[in-house]
Amino acid sequence: MYNIKIRKWIGIAVMCFIVASCKVPAIPIVKENKVLPVAFNDSTASSQDSSNMIVTPWRDFFSDHYLSGLIDTALKNNQELMITLQEIEIAKSEVRFKQGQLLPTVEARIGSGVEKVGRYTSQGAGDASTDIAPGKKFPDPLMNYEAALTGNWEIDIWGKLHDQKKAAIARYLSTMEGKNFVLTNLVAEVANSYYELLALDNQLDVVQETIKLQKSALEVIQAQKEAARSTELAVQKFKAEMLNSQSLAYEIKQDIQETENRVNLLLGRFAQKIPRDKNSFLTMISPAVHSGIPSQLLANRADIRKAELDLAAAKLDIKVARAEFYPSFNISATLGLEAFKPSYFVKMPESMLYSLAGELAMPLINKNGIKAEFSKASALQLQAMYNYQQTILSAYAEVSNHLSKISNLQKSYDLKSQQVDALTKSNDISNDLFKSARVDYFEVLMTQRDALEAKLELIKTKKDQLNTVANTYRDLGGGWK
Numbered sequence: 001m002y003n004i005k006i007r008k009w010i011g012i013a014v015m016c017f018i019v020a021s022c023k024v025p026a027i028p029i030v031k032e033n034k035v036l037p038v039a040f041n042d043s044t045a046s047s048q049d050s051s052n053m054i055v056t057p058w059r060d061f062f063s064d065h066y067l068s069g070l071i072d073t074a075l076k077n078n079q080e081l082m083i084t085l086q087e088i089e090i091a092k093s094e095v096r097f098k099q100g101q102l103l104p105t106v107e108a109r110i111g112s113g114v115e116k117v118g119r120y121t122s123q124g125a126g127d128a129s130t131d132i133a134p135g136k137k138f139p140d141p142l143m144n145y146e147a148a149l150t151g152n153w154e155i156d157i158w159g160k161l162h163d164q165k166k167a168a169i170a171r172y173l174s175t176m177e178g179k180n181f182v183l184t185n186l187v188a189e190v191a192n193s194y195y196e197l198l199a200l201d202n203q204l205d206v207v208q209e210t211i212k213l214q215k216s217a218l219e220v221i222q223a224q225k226e227a228a229r230s231t232e233l234a235v236q237k238f239k240a241e242m243l244n245s246q247s248l249a250y251e252i253k254q255d256i257q258e259t260e261n262r263v264n265l266l267l268g269r270f271a272q273k274i275p276r277d278k279n280s281f282l283t284m285i286s287p288a289v290h291s292g293i294p295s296q297l298l299a300n301r302a303d304i305r306k307a308e309l310d311l312a313a314a315k316l317d318i319k320v321a322r323a324e325f326y327p328s329f330n331i332s333a334t335l336g337l338e339a340f341k342p343s344y345f346v347k348m349p350e351s352m353l354y355s356l357a358g359e360l361a362m363p364l365i366n367k368n369g370i371k372a373e374f375s376k377a378s379a380l381q382l383q384a385m386y387n388y389q390q391t392i393l394s395a396y397a398e399v400s401n402h403l404s405k406i407s408n409l410q411k412s413y414d415l416k417s418q419q420v421d422a423l424t425k426s427n428d429i430s431n432d433l434f435k436s437a438r439v440d441y442f443e444v445l446m447t448q449r450d451a452l453e454a455k456l457e458l459i460k461t462k463k464d465q466l467n468t469v470a471n472t473y474r475d476l477g478g479g480w481k
Contacts, residue, residue, distance in 0.1 A: 003226035024325040025371075028378050030385045032311065036392070040347055040400040052292030054300055055477030058187050063127035063288055066276050067194045069392055070267060073358060074190050077268030081448035084179045091172040091255070098165040104153035109146065118139035139340060147345070148336020150352060155331065166318035174309035180302035186266065188474035192467045193263045194276065200259060201278035204252045206455045207245055212450065214242040217431065221441060234441040241445055245452070274310040281356040282462055286469040291403055291476060295346060297395050300477030307388040312376070321377040324370045327362030395475065402472040409465045416458045423451040 023197055053061070059068055073083070116123045130138060139457050156162055218238045223430050224230035334355040337345045363370060430447040473479060 001352060009202070012367075013161035016213040023321060023367075027322055029382070030311075030315070030381055031346050031386050032340050032388055034298060034392070036297065036396060038293065040291055040294055040396070050296070051290045052296055052300070052476060053287065053290040053473060054198070054292075056287070056478070057481055058473075058479050061472075062191055062480065063287075064277075064284075067157050067191060070156060070194060070263065070274070071187055073267045073269075074186055075183065078186055078266060079268050081179070081182055082268075084175070088172070088175045088179060092176040095165065095172050098168040101154075102156060102161050102165065104151050104331075107151060108149045109148050109150055113145050114141050116142065139157075142283040143340045144335060144338065145340070145342050145345070146338045146353075147239045148334055148338070150332070150334045152330060152332045155329045157328050157329055160320050163316045163319045163323070167313040167320065170309045171312035174306045174313065175301045177306035177309060181306060183480035184302055184474050184477065185407065185479075188470050189264050189282045190263065190471040193259055193266065194274070195463050195466040195470070197256065197259050197263070197274060197276055198281040199459050200252055200256045200275070202251060202281050202410045203456050204256070206254060206312075206452065206459065207249045209423060210448065210452045211242060211245045211249065213431075214238065214245060217444060217448070218242055218408045224252050230441065235306050236445065237441065239449065245386045267275045282459070284462070284466060286466055286471075288404055289403070289469060289472055291399060291472070292400075294396055294463050297392070297399070297477065301391075301475075301481060302389075302477065307384070307391040309389045311381075311384040314381040316382050318374070318377040321370075324373065325367070327360050330359045330361070331357070332357050397476065398475040402475060404467050405468050406465070406472065409468060410467070413458070413465060416454065416461055420451070420454045420458050423447065423454050427451045 026053065058071065064069055074389070091307065110300060121127060128137070128140075132138060152162065218235070221230055221234050221238050225235055261271050263274050264271050292300075298308075332355075334353065337348075337351045337352055338353045339345055339351045425446050430444045
């Protein structure tokens with residue numbers, strides 16, 4: 001009879017499980033596209049060189065020893081990097097937590113209490129009529145002392161806990177790639193700011209040199225006016241042009257101050273002068289650019305690897321959410337001593353207590369919460385997949401743009417160099433002709449202005465060249481080694 005009842009209840013449990021399982025939603029299949037073009041642009045399609053400049057460590061890539069020292073300091077003190085390192089510690093702790101959930105939990109429990117029940121109750125009447133030993137009644141009130149070990153263990157039938165651990169590991173690895181991505185961007189940002197400082201220094205030198213020429217021209221025009229060979233209008237025009245250049249010099253000085261502050265912020269320190277050599281700026285030679293092939297981005301870009309790990313974690317999360325529809329099996333146990341006097345602890349087996357129980361629990365009615373979690377996990381999986389695809393597309397576009405920019409900037413720099421040479425000669429010629437009254441003062445002013453603008457543009461183009469190479473190195477995945 002007893003066995004028939006057990007089989008009956010087991011049958012009911014199996015039927016409930018079958019009914020519940022029939023309504024478990026399927027995991028949506030997400031297939032990301034990892035196919036990239038064979039080349040970054042049409043100009044490189046014919047020569048697919050797999051050599052990649054990111055194999056060069058940043059210390060060798062950036063040969064300026066001042067810049068190398070700044071990058072070193074930034075890698076030690078940058079606050080954003082410190083925050084990222086703490087995110088890694090948080091993710092590492094989450095892995096340990098998920099690992100702990102796979103194992104039984106055991107707790108030690110020690111306690112005491114007192115209980116007083118009414119005499120005119122079944123328990124009170126029973127205690128009053130019961131002897132512990134001949135002639136020894138139950139104490140009233142009744143003390144209780146307990147010392148026991150309790151354990152609980154969820155058996156991972158469906159692999160839910162293992163999937164949670166795998167997801168935590170994937171997110172930990174994702175934070176590691178996030179750190180690499182921060183390092184890559186930090187190295188490039190320090191380099192870009194350093195090149196900007198050098199460019200501003202050179203622009204300031206050009207402006208100050210132009211101011212000297214303008215002062216000299218102003219003295220000439222003033223002398224001509226006194227000799228009645230020129231007018232006050234010409235004097236004021238030359239003076240206004242010189243004042244404009246002096247104002248521009250102060251703007252550049254302010255830009256230098258702000259750029260130095262930005263570099264110091266990246267280096268995690270308060271404002272101080274940034275050591276640098278401005279004299280070699282225009283003769284700096286950028287490292288050779290070897291972009292490799294686009295498919296290498298999947299392995300080299302830290303943000304792509306991070307997005308891929310986030311997607312892997314999201315796929316595991318949806319498996320965990322689906323497992324919530326199935327029953328969970330828990331085992332609990334207790335072993336210890338219990339008595340109403342501490343001296344009775346040693347009287348065994350009378351003072352011994354123990355229990356062992358297994359529990360199979362599963363959701364049957366009102367699964368809205370579980371369904372919502374599954375729907376959320378499905379949406380997060382799709383979101384992670386789209387983010388992964390977008391990261392790949394962005395990486396490809398960034399490298400392609402920079403490779404094209406490097407080529408066009410070189411051509412632009414060559415032409416601007418010729419323009420500066422021509423305008424410098426024109427400026428010298430116009431000054432000589434002006435002194436002999438063979439050209440109008442307006443031509444001198446325009447020539448000076450054109451020469452100044454051309455020199456400033458040449459310096460800016462050089463800065464853009466250096467920045468673009470540094471950014472290409474970053475976008476290919478270099479800088480964190």
